[in-house]
Amino acid sequence: MRFEAVHKTPAARTEQIILFRSSNQIFAISSAAVQEVRSVDSLAGASAEIDEASVPKVRHLLKRGERSVYVVNAALHFGLRPSPAALIFLLRKTRVGLLIDGIEKMTTMTRLQALSPAFCHEERVWYRGLTVLDQNVIPVVNPQGFLSEQELLQLDAAAGALLETEAASVSEMGLTP
Amino acid sequence: MSWTGQLDARSCVLLRLGDRRFALAADQVSELVAPSRMFRFAHRTVEIDGVILRRGRVVPVCDVAEKLTGKRLTSRRYYLISKRRQEGTTDWIALPVSGDCELIQADLTAAGPSDSPHVAAWLSHAGEVIEVLNLGALTPGMEPVEGGAGRAPLPEAHA
Numbered sequence: 001m002r003f004e005a006v007h008k009t010p011a012a013r014t015e016q017i018i019l020f021r022s023s024n025q026i027f028a029i030s031s032a033a034v035q036e037v038r039s040v041d042s043l044a045g046a047s048a049e050i051d052e053a054s055v056p057k058v059r060h061l062l063k064r065g066e067r068s069v070y071v072v073n074a075a076l077h078f079g080l081r082p083s084p085a086a087l088i089f090l091l092r093k094t095r096v097g098l099l100i101d102g103i104e105k106m107t108t109m110t111r112l113q114a115l116s117p118a119f120c121h122e123e124r125v126w127y128r129g130l131t132v133l134d135q136n137v138i139p140v141v142n143p144q145g146f147l148s149e150q151e152l153l154q155l156d157a158a159a160g161a162l163l164e165t166e167a168a169s170v171s172e173m174g175l176t177p
Numbered sequence: 178m179s180w181t182g183q184l185d186a187r188s189c190v191l192l193r194l195g196d197r198r199f200a201l202a203a204d205q206v207s208e209l210v211a212p213s214r215m216f217r218f219a220h221r222t223v224e225i226d227g228v229i230l231r232r233g234r235v236v237p238v239c240d241v242a243e244k245l246t247g248k249r250l251t252s253r254r255y256y257l258i259s260k261r262r263q264e265g266t267t268d269w270i271a272l273p274v275s276g277d278c279e280l281i282q283a284d285l286t287a288a289g290p291s292d293s294p295h296v297a298a299w300l301s302h303a304g305e306v307i308e309v310l311n312l313g314a315l316t317p318g319m320e321p322v323e324g325g326a327g328r329a330p331l332p333e334a335h336a
Contacts, residue, residue, distance in 0.1 A: 025219060078219035116228075116268050117261075118237040120318035121221035130218075130228070130235050137216035137228055137235055 019104035023080035033143040036090040052158040071097040193276035194242040207258040
Protein backbone atom coordinates (compact mmCIF):
# COMPACT_ATOMS: atom_id res chain seq x y z
CA MET A 1 0.00 0.00 0.00
CA ARG A 2 1.35 3.38 -0.94
CA PHE A 3 0.73 6.51 0.97
CA GLU A 4 0.42 9.84 -0.69
CA ALA A 5 3.21 12.21 -0.01
CA VAL A 6 2.27 14.42 2.88
CA HIS A 7 3.04 18.06 2.49
CA LYS A 8 4.65 19.17 5.68
CA THR A 9 5.29 22.73 6.65
CA PRO A 10 9.04 23.07 6.39
CA ALA A 11 10.62 23.24 9.81
CA ALA A 12 11.77 26.72 10.70
CA ARG A 13 15.53 27.06 10.43
CA THR A 14 16.88 27.42 13.88
CA GLU A 15 20.24 28.58 15.12
CA GLN A 16 21.70 27.88 18.49
CA ILE A 17 22.75 31.03 20.27
CA ILE A 18 24.35 32.04 23.52
CA LEU A 19 22.79 34.93 25.40
CA PHE A 20 25.45 36.85 27.27
CA ARG A 21 25.56 39.88 29.50
CA SER A 22 27.75 42.93 29.22
CA SER A 23 27.15 45.98 31.38
CA ASN A 24 23.65 44.77 32.26
CA GLN A 25 22.61 44.41 28.64
CA ILE A 26 21.81 41.15 26.93
CA PHE A 27 23.30 40.21 23.59
CA ALA A 28 23.20 37.03 21.54
CA ILE A 29 25.96 35.33 19.62
CA SER A 30 25.77 32.24 17.46
CA SER A 31 27.19 29.35 19.45
CA ALA A 32 28.94 28.23 16.24
CA ALA A 33 31.01 31.42 16.42
CA VAL A 34 32.38 30.62 19.88
CA GLN A 35 35.32 28.26 19.97
CA GLU A 36 36.06 28.36 23.69
CA VAL A 37 34.67 29.92 26.82
CA ARG A 38 37.33 30.65 29.44
CA SER A 39 37.22 32.35 32.78
CA VAL A 40 39.24 35.54 33.07
CA ASP A 41 41.22 33.96 35.91
CA SER A 42 42.33 31.01 33.79
CA LEU A 43 44.03 33.38 31.35
CA ALA A 44 45.75 35.55 33.95
CA GLY A 45 49.23 34.18 33.25
CA ALA A 46 48.73 33.66 29.54
CA SER A 47 47.98 37.21 28.50
CA ALA A 48 50.14 40.26 27.92
CA GLU A 49 49.09 43.86 28.34
CA ILE A 50 48.88 45.94 25.22
CA ASP A 51 48.43 49.68 25.12
CA GLU A 52 47.38 50.88 21.69
CA ALA A 53 45.79 54.28 22.26
CA SER A 54 43.73 54.13 19.07
CA VAL A 55 42.02 50.88 20.16
CA PRO A 56 41.22 51.45 23.85
CA LYS A 57 38.73 48.56 23.96
CA VAL A 58 41.70 46.14 23.70
CA ARG A 59 43.99 45.95 26.73
CA HIS A 60 45.27 42.38 26.51
CA LEU A 61 46.52 39.92 23.95
CA LEU A 62 46.81 36.16 24.09
CA LYS A 63 49.37 34.17 22.16
CA ARG A 64 47.74 31.16 20.50
CA GLY A 65 50.61 29.48 18.68
CA GLU A 66 51.92 32.03 16.21
CA ARG A 67 48.77 34.10 16.32
CA SER A 68 47.97 37.03 18.55
CA VAL A 69 44.40 37.05 19.80
CA TYR A 70 43.17 40.42 20.99
CA VAL A 71 40.80 40.63 23.93
CA VAL A 72 38.01 43.11 23.21
CA ASN A 73 36.10 44.50 26.16
CA ALA A 74 32.49 44.10 25.03
CA ALA A 75 31.20 46.95 27.20
CA LEU A 76 33.71 49.42 25.73
CA HIS A 77 33.10 48.13 22.21
CA PHE A 78 29.37 48.84 22.53
CA GLY A 79 29.92 52.17 24.30
CA LEU A 80 28.47 50.91 27.58
CA ARG A 81 29.60 51.56 31.12
CA PRO A 82 32.56 49.30 31.98
CA SER A 83 31.58 46.42 34.23
CA PRO A 84 33.48 43.61 35.95
CA ALA A 85 34.08 40.96 33.31
CA ALA A 86 34.29 37.30 34.25
CA LEU A 87 34.44 35.34 30.99
CA ILE A 88 36.16 35.41 27.64
CA PHE A 89 34.68 34.00 24.46
CA LEU A 90 37.42 32.96 22.06
CA LEU A 91 35.78 33.44 18.70
CA ARG A 92 36.17 31.11 15.76
CA LYS A 93 37.69 32.39 12.49
CA THR A 94 38.71 35.69 14.06
CA ARG A 95 41.55 36.86 16.24
CA VAL A 96 39.18 38.15 18.86
CA GLY A 97 38.60 37.20 22.46
CA LEU A 98 35.46 38.83 23.81
CA LEU A 99 35.45 39.94 27.42
CA ILE A 100 31.94 39.64 28.84
CA ASP A 101 30.27 39.74 32.25
CA GLY A 102 28.59 36.36 32.05
CA ILE A 103 26.47 33.90 30.16
CA GLU A 104 22.73 34.14 30.60
CA LYS A 105 21.70 30.96 28.81
CA MET A 106 21.88 28.97 25.59
CA THR A 107 18.81 28.88 23.43
CA THR A 108 17.70 28.77 19.81
CA MET A 109 16.42 31.48 17.55
CA THR A 110 14.13 30.84 14.64
CA ARG A 111 14.14 34.25 13.03
CA LEU A 112 16.76 36.91 12.56
CA GLN A 113 15.35 40.28 11.53
CA ALA A 114 17.58 42.61 9.59
CA LEU A 115 18.46 45.83 11.34
CA SER A 116 16.19 48.62 10.14
CA PRO A 117 17.92 51.04 7.73
CA ALA A 118 17.08 53.72 10.33
CA PHE A 119 20.06 52.37 12.25
CA CYS A 120 22.82 53.82 10.16
CA HIS A 121 26.01 53.91 12.19
CA GLU A 122 28.47 51.40 13.70
CA GLU A 123 25.63 49.15 14.85
CA ARG A 124 25.31 47.96 11.27
CA VAL A 125 28.74 46.36 11.68
CA TRP A 126 28.17 45.31 15.28
CA TYR A 127 25.05 43.26 14.66
CA ARG A 128 23.87 40.59 12.23
CA GLY A 129 20.34 41.63 13.14
CA LEU A 130 17.76 41.37 15.89
CA THR A 131 15.86 38.43 17.24
CA VAL A 132 12.78 38.25 19.42
CA LEU A 133 12.91 35.85 22.36
CA ASP A 134 10.14 35.66 24.96
CA GLN A 135 8.81 39.05 23.80
CA ASN A 136 12.24 40.65 24.20
CA VAL A 137 14.29 42.13 21.39
CA ILE A 138 17.88 40.90 21.49
CA PRO A 139 20.68 42.11 19.20
CA VAL A 140 22.64 39.27 17.60
CA VAL A 141 26.29 40.27 17.39
CA ASN A 142 28.43 39.90 14.29
CA PRO A 143 31.61 38.03 15.32
CA GLN A 144 33.53 39.76 12.52
CA GLY A 145 32.47 43.19 13.74
CA PHE A 146 34.59 43.57 16.84
CA LEU A 147 37.84 44.64 15.20
CA SER A 148 38.25 46.23 11.79
CA GLU A 149 41.14 45.41 9.47
CA GLN A 150 42.65 48.77 10.35
CA GLU A 151 42.41 48.09 14.08
CA LEU A 152 43.98 44.66 13.62
CA LEU A 153 46.88 46.23 11.74
CA GLN A 154 47.41 48.78 14.51
CA LEU A 155 47.24 46.08 17.17
CA ASP A 156 49.62 43.82 15.24
CA ALA A 157 52.11 46.68 15.05
CA ALA A 158 51.79 47.37 18.77
CA ALA A 159 52.06 43.66 19.59
CA GLY A 160 55.16 43.33 17.40
CA ALA A 161 56.84 46.20 19.22
CA LEU A 162 55.86 44.70 22.58
CA LEU A 163 57.31 41.30 21.73
CA GLU A 164 60.55 42.86 20.43
CA THR A 165 60.93 44.82 23.68
CA GLU A 166 60.37 41.65 25.68
CA ALA A 167 62.91 39.71 23.60
CA ALA A 168 65.49 42.51 24.00
CA SER A 169 65.10 42.60 27.79
CA VAL A 170 65.41 38.81 27.97
CA SER A 171 68.62 38.87 25.93
CA GLU A 172 70.03 41.76 28.04
CA MET A 173 69.54 39.60 31.11
CA GLY A 174 71.48 36.83 29.34
CA LEU A 175 68.57 34.50 29.45
CA THR A 176 67.48 32.19 26.70
CA PRO A 177 63.86 32.86 25.87
CA MET B 178 2.44 63.53 -10.87
CA SER B 179 4.92 66.33 -11.11
CA TRP B 180 6.37 67.31 -7.80
CA THR B 181 6.51 70.87 -8.93
CA GLY B 182 2.77 70.88 -9.54
CA GLN B 183 1.15 73.75 -7.72
CA LEU B 184 -1.88 72.10 -6.17
CA ASP B 185 -2.74 68.50 -5.58
CA ALA B 186 -5.59 67.07 -3.49
CA ARG B 187 -4.24 64.44 -1.12
CA SER B 188 -5.23 62.42 1.88
CA CYS B 189 -3.06 63.38 4.79
CA VAL B 190 -2.81 62.49 8.44
CA LEU B 191 -2.54 65.40 10.83
CA LEU B 192 -0.39 64.70 13.86
CA ARG B 193 0.29 66.71 16.96
CA LEU B 194 3.75 67.28 18.43
CA GLY B 195 3.45 69.42 21.53
CA ASP B 196 1.43 72.46 20.57
CA ARG B 197 2.10 72.21 16.85
CA ARG B 198 0.48 70.19 14.11
CA PHE B 199 2.17 68.57 11.15
CA ALA B 200 0.98 66.30 8.38
CA LEU B 201 2.11 63.14 6.67
CA ALA B 202 0.82 61.76 3.38
CA ALA B 203 -1.77 59.14 4.37
CA ASP B 204 -0.17 56.45 2.27
CA GLN B 205 2.97 56.80 4.38
CA VAL B 206 1.03 55.96 7.53
CA SER B 207 0.54 52.37 8.54
CA GLU B 208 -1.29 52.66 11.87
CA LEU B 209 -1.65 54.61 15.09
CA VAL B 210 -0.93 52.56 18.20
CA ALA B 211 -0.83 53.10 21.93
CA PRO B 212 2.68 53.23 23.38
CA SER B 213 4.01 49.79 24.19
CA ARG B 214 7.15 48.54 25.85
CA MET B 215 10.25 50.05 24.29
CA PHE B 216 13.36 47.90 23.99
CA ARG B 217 16.75 49.54 24.07
CA PHE B 218 20.08 48.13 23.02
CA ALA B 219 23.49 49.59 22.31
CA HIS B 220 23.71 51.59 19.08
CA ARG B 221 25.08 54.90 17.84
CA THR B 222 22.15 56.38 15.90
CA VAL B 223 21.22 59.12 18.33
CA GLU B 224 17.91 59.88 16.64
CA ILE B 225 16.59 56.43 17.52
CA ASP B 226 15.28 56.01 21.07
CA GLY B 227 14.76 52.26 20.92
CA VAL B 228 12.48 49.78 19.22
CA ILE B 229 8.98 48.48 19.74
CA LEU B 230 7.46 45.20 18.66
CA ARG B 231 4.47 45.50 16.40
CA ARG B 232 2.88 42.48 14.70
CA GLY B 233 6.10 40.55 15.10
CA ARG B 234 8.10 43.29 13.45
CA VAL B 235 10.80 45.30 15.20
CA VAL B 236 10.06 48.99 14.60
CA PRO B 237 12.54 51.73 15.54
CA VAL B 238 11.17 54.71 17.47
CA CYS B 239 12.31 58.13 16.31
CA ASP B 240 11.21 61.24 18.19
CA VAL B 241 11.14 63.95 15.54
CA ALA B 242 9.63 66.56 17.88
CA GLU B 243 12.97 68.03 18.89
CA LYS B 244 13.97 68.60 15.26
CA LEU B 245 10.60 70.13 14.43
CA THR B 246 9.68 72.08 17.54
CA GLY B 247 12.95 72.37 19.44
CA LYS B 248 11.54 70.35 22.36
CA ARG B 249 11.35 66.66 23.08
CA LEU B 250 7.89 65.32 23.75
CA THR B 251 7.06 65.17 27.43
CA SER B 252 4.12 62.85 26.90
CA ARG B 253 3.77 60.22 24.22
CA ARG B 254 0.16 59.45 23.65
CA TYR B 255 0.50 57.31 20.54
CA TYR B 256 3.04 56.02 18.09
CA LEU B 257 2.31 56.78 14.47
CA ILE B 258 3.78 53.85 12.55
CA SER B 259 4.97 55.23 9.24
CA LYS B 260 6.27 53.59 6.11
CA ARG B 261 9.44 54.65 4.38
CA ARG B 262 10.20 53.44 0.88
CA GLN B 263 13.60 53.38 -0.70
CA GLU B 264 15.04 51.41 -3.63
CA GLY B 265 12.05 49.09 -3.78
CA THR B 266 12.11 48.27 -0.08
CA THR B 267 9.79 49.44 2.66
CA ASP B 268 10.69 49.91 6.28
CA TRP B 269 8.68 51.15 9.20
CA ILE B 270 9.41 53.78 11.79
CA ALA B 271 7.38 54.77 14.86
CA LEU B 272 6.94 58.49 15.47
CA PRO B 273 5.80 59.40 18.99
CA VAL B 274 2.95 61.92 18.86
CA SER B 275 1.34 63.81 21.68
CA GLY B 276 -2.31 63.77 20.66
CA ASP B 277 -4.98 62.35 18.42
CA CYS B 278 -4.36 62.16 14.70
CA GLU B 279 -6.85 63.12 12.04
CA LEU B 280 -7.29 61.97 8.47
CA ILE B 281 -8.07 64.86 6.16
CA GLN B 282 -8.27 65.61 2.47
CA ALA B 283 -6.40 68.74 1.56
CA ASP B 284 -4.87 70.59 -1.34
CA LEU B 285 -1.10 70.55 -1.16
CA THR B 286 1.24 73.26 -2.26
CA ALA B 287 4.70 72.11 -3.27
CA ALA B 288 7.55 73.19 -1.04
CA GLY B 289 9.84 75.83 -2.44
CA PRO B 290 13.62 75.80 -2.70
CA SER B 291 13.91 77.97 0.41
CA ASP B 292 11.92 75.58 2.60
CA SER B 293 13.66 73.23 4.99
CA PRO B 294 14.44 69.77 3.61
CA HIS B 295 11.98 68.18 6.03
CA VAL B 296 9.10 70.04 4.33
CA ALA B 297 7.66 68.00 1.48
CA ALA B 298 4.69 70.33 0.92
CA TRP B 299 2.28 72.66 2.65
CA LEU B 300 -1.41 72.37 3.32
CA SER B 301 -4.00 74.67 4.73
CA HIS B 302 -6.50 73.30 7.23
CA ALA B 303 -8.90 75.05 9.60
CA GLY B 304 -7.12 78.34 9.13
CA GLU B 305 -3.72 76.86 9.86
CA VAL B 306 -0.85 76.40 7.43
CA ILE B 307 0.74 73.03 8.11
CA GLU B 308 3.99 71.42 6.99
CA VAL B 309 3.65 68.07 5.23
CA LEU B 310 6.68 66.14 6.41
CA ASN B 311 9.36 64.52 4.28
CA LEU B 312 10.21 61.47 6.40
CA GLY B 313 13.34 60.78 4.38
CA ALA B 314 14.85 64.09 5.44
CA LEU B 315 13.61 63.85 8.99
CA THR B 316 14.55 60.34 10.01
CA PRO B 317 17.93 58.63 9.78
CA GLY B 318 19.08 56.10 7.24
CA MET B 319 17.40 57.41 4.11
CA GLU B 320 19.35 58.64 1.12
CA PRO B 321 17.98 61.98 -0.02
CA VAL B 322 16.13 61.48 -3.30
CA GLU B 323 16.15 64.32 -5.73
CA GLY B 324 12.68 65.43 -6.74
CA GLY B 325 11.65 68.33 -8.93
CA ALA B 326 12.26 70.74 -6.10
CA GLY B 327 15.31 68.90 -4.80
CA ARG B 328 13.22 66.77 -2.45
CA ALA B 329 11.77 63.32 -2.19
CA PRO B 330 8.58 63.27 -4.23
CA LEU B 331 5.42 62.34 -2.40
CA PRO B 332 3.82 59.10 -3.55
CA GLU B 333 1.03 59.30 -6.09
CA ALA B 334 -2.22 60.79 -4.91
CA HIS B 335 -5.12 58.42 -4.34
CA ALA B 336 -8.62 59.08 -5.55
